[in-house]
Amino acid sequence: MSDVLLDVVDAEFRYARGMAPAASGINLQVRPGDAVGIVGESGSGKTTIGRGLVGSLLPSAGSVLVQGRRWKSVSRRDPVRRTVQMVFQDPYASLNPMLSALATVAEVFRVWDKVSADVATSRAEQVLAEVGLSGEVIRRRPALLSGGQRQRVGIARALACSPQVLVADEPTSALDVSVQANVLNLLLDLKASRGLALVLISHDLSVVDYLTDRALVMLNGEVVEQGETQTLLKNPGHEYTKTLIGSIPGTSLTTAS
Amino acid sequence: MNTELLRINGLGVEIAGLPVLSEVSLSLPTNGVLGLVGETGSGKSLTCRALMGLLPRINGKVVAGSITFDGVSLTDLDEPGWARVRGREIGFVPQASLNALDPVMTVGAQLREAVSHLDPDVDAKARSLELLDLVRLPQVREVLRRYPHELSGGMRQRVMIALALAGRPRLLLADEPTTALDVTVQKAILEVFADLRTSTGMGLLLVTHDLGVVADVADTVAVMYGGTVVEFGRAADVMSTPSHPYTAALLGARPATRGRNERLTTIPGVPAVPGQWPAGCRFSPRCAFARDECHHVQPTMLQAADGRSRACHGWPDPSEEAPAHV
């Protein structure tokens, strides 16, 4: 049990008391090195689960444990907080427009490692280099970065506090295909080099298939199917999963190449 | 009857003196479906604007080439001329059209308004019902009474398409019509397009960034990069054996084409930005096969024996080429 980083047990999430649950009956364990996909369409509750995993939304029933502890008991400066970090869908909105890439990442080291500005900057340079950003680019503000570069900065900021799990909510949906490939390659590399566990929230089955080993299929706030990604895609059990797979455009394309 | 509905030949466009499109060439047969593919900033939406005569509104103008619709040149049309073409000859489903409906008018009122404007001789109410049937909306009478916010995204997009069909256009231009929609809804909308093609006999120009969508619905495809068309041909051919390095790279970048945990093909560098085109081939700074001449001479569209054309100095094989459009 000790190696379970995130443990979701019969969790239910509501945005307000009295409102219908946005997701319920969720069970999920994330161990080091895991790659889990959460698939669904808009309104399926997949983003809600993401918020629950990082502790920004507390379950209204059941529990979400991070390193065996409830999020509610994890204070702002608790080292347990470093376990999970998030990568957002909209790379522009996820960065402070007034801070350069370097300042954004360095701030994490200033806060968590209590180091001087110089040390924080040089550590930030290292992390940014790890995500493929170096040189003059890292001194730019987000408005002067491309979409792909912004998403790398967002990933670097998450990495700066040395998390063990990365929760990525549609990390490539706002990006062009060729840029998406760069970010997916990066996530793949990080999984290998850092032994990061990855929770990938996406509507795109091809991305989930590419990156994850296990997956949950969500519909209307409930998990309709859960299992090994490949099995799930090859032999879908639930009607909805079949519909989803049948809706992926360009299946002919995949076999042709 | 001309079997070629639309031909764009060597189109060049400037906005406020800045070149944003050059050497855009493509064609669409009557009742054909053309996929116009490209990434952000490739010029696909601007090509749409040029086709709808909407360039003057963004201070742009055609500086080279021609647009021919059913044998008639649209290039020198004045504003009243465009007003006769828009909606009646060419229907338009604009980008981000999910919020383009008037929030304080019912769907029925908006449809009747469009019909009485574009097709004044028919009974607007009956025609509205017919239009909603065409886009396969269920419970049409119910939908007519609804306000846009009461409809789902997919339903709103169907209404937008119905509006574009009100003037019985012979060409429907759809700019990223399924981008903001869920995949299951996207599939249904694409099926609507396929139906419309048979039921109305019109041509469809589908602008998208998604090669998968093109593979599913288009019979010809034009790939745009850096404000120009780099490859044009039958969709099946282009998708299975791309003849331009950019098309090949785009196809290789799709996660579906790779096994799990296998690195995807990426394109180095950043996309060309309008006004800062590189010298020579627009793609040359990012091209793995670029040679010396690629950095100096902009390639023109050349047609190969199989009817496909591309603008490339010769990857993978420079033989068997003859100038296009002679």
Add this chain to the structure above:
Amino acid sequence: MTATTQTPSTTPRRSPHWLRLPHWKFAQRRPRGALALGLALLAVIVLATIFVPMLSPYTATAIAGKPLMAPSWLHWFGTDTAGRDVFVRTWVGGRNDLLMVVLVVLGSSIIGTLVGVVASMSSPLTDSILMRFTDALISFPGMIIVMAIALVFSGVGEIGPFPRGALPAVIAIIAINWASYTRLVRGEALSLRSRDFITAATLLGYSKSRIIARHLLPNLATTVGAYMVVDAIVAVVTIAGMPFIGAGIQPPAPEWGSLMLAGSTVLYSAWWVTVMPGLVVTVYGIALSLIADSLLAEIDGGAR
């Protein structure tokens, strides 16, 4: 079309609608030209308030000629009922007005911004208490409160460069004026808070004060700055209006409002006593609204 367009879900940052005065087409089309013109006009006014009193042969309070002399080479803006030079009184008065405006705008914006940011970051209860108080201030008839406060402090004499009555007026105006900044800032801060970079900061365990200082305030600066310029117009109108209700700077110290008030009794026979300072106030208003409009155009344009 730059890479910025790769993020379709980014909502463009626009200035709040109520900050939009009727726009000058000039400022919308050529923000930089409008900004330059506005700054130039403002500079002329500021320089005049500094140098006219220094260089003029007359002083603001001494009698310079016969009463109610029409504008001439000797007295550019004429003389008033007591025979004092209106030109020098206008610029000495302008200095008093501008000093008060600077204090009012700085004081209101600092207090208002802090309260607004704190409200946006507080619990719903604290937030609603703060905002109900703010609403109450805004909905009260401002001039009555200003008058009351100014009268309470009317015993305060001359302090530094401020003539008698100036500081009580400044305090009175700040006391109600900060609330409009609070409304503006809270709304903007709430919309910023919903952006993912604030969520990211929270997930990283950043403290509230860090989030406010590093992530909220810098992003509010342009909006608050533009509003400060708009507010500087409103403030001058308020300050100049105070003599009409017996508050504000006390005679014989000049001030734009009291100059115009003094001239109103002789408006038909000696228009210059009222109209000349009025023209200066108008130019001041035009200068600031050109600056404000061009700043707003920049904020809106920056979204694209």
